[in-house]
Amino acid sequence: MAFKRGDSFAGGVISPTASASGAKLNSNLGGALKNTGDIFASVGAKYGIDPALLAAIAVHETGNGTSNAVRNKNNVGGMMGKNGLMTFDSIEQGIDKMASNLKRNYFDKGLTTIEQIQRKYAPIGVENDAKTNVNQYWVSGVSKYYKQFGGG
Template sequence: MGGKVAGLTAPTAGGAKLNAKLGGVLKNTGNLFESAGKKYGIDPALLAAISMHETGNGTSPAAKNKYNLGGMMKRDGSGLMKFNSIEEGIDKMASNLKRLYFDQGLTTIEQIQKKYAPINAKNDPTGLNKNWVPGVTKYYKSLGG
């Protein structure tokens, strides 16, 4: 799977379709991904796929305890960001993707990965970032993307 998926700005799945695959704390949040996607011009299925990959489909401690659904790090590199709700976590992830990726021309899963989860990053000592493109692509395609 190459990760070069066309149409990452056009919605490929609505909230109800996303809900069929979302688990853990992401369960029944498809409408939130759909709203954030419309607000920021990003396919809701891509937002959900990134969240599913980053959180083990809503089961990670970051998702459950910090509502951090995108693996977003603090600017100073001191750890994961914390949000006050699932809604805020989804909105901040979508806003971040819009401003720092889509607005800069990084619109494919492969392009996003090079900045979002780069291979050999300091905060990835066990090399998990190599799984980002295949993982996000798998989830994206399972959601209809």
């Protein structure tokens, strides 16, 4: 289940799947994410997920392409495995794996708003957030970037 017109996000409306072009995304992508807008657009089309949302999550999770996770592991989504942060062979693979995870474990299970996704993706108070307590900013951060990328 992809985001559809009328679904809510932080008080707004989620745009249709094709809302963000690669060029539009590139205007706000930096660091290791610079010029990856076309990848977000093609992966979004592949999984039926608004590319603006994929880019917004990646920007929030990586400090707009500056985190060690994206620079050293191509991990754009803060994805965790049994041994901590997952490692991917390329930024494109990292984007694809994040989108695939969102499709299978969130959208296909009816979690279709930024708030619903946050409760599972970046829950407040989990062990890996106990020291930093940054998950409380996930909805506002992702929503802000989503609007910047032309979503909502």
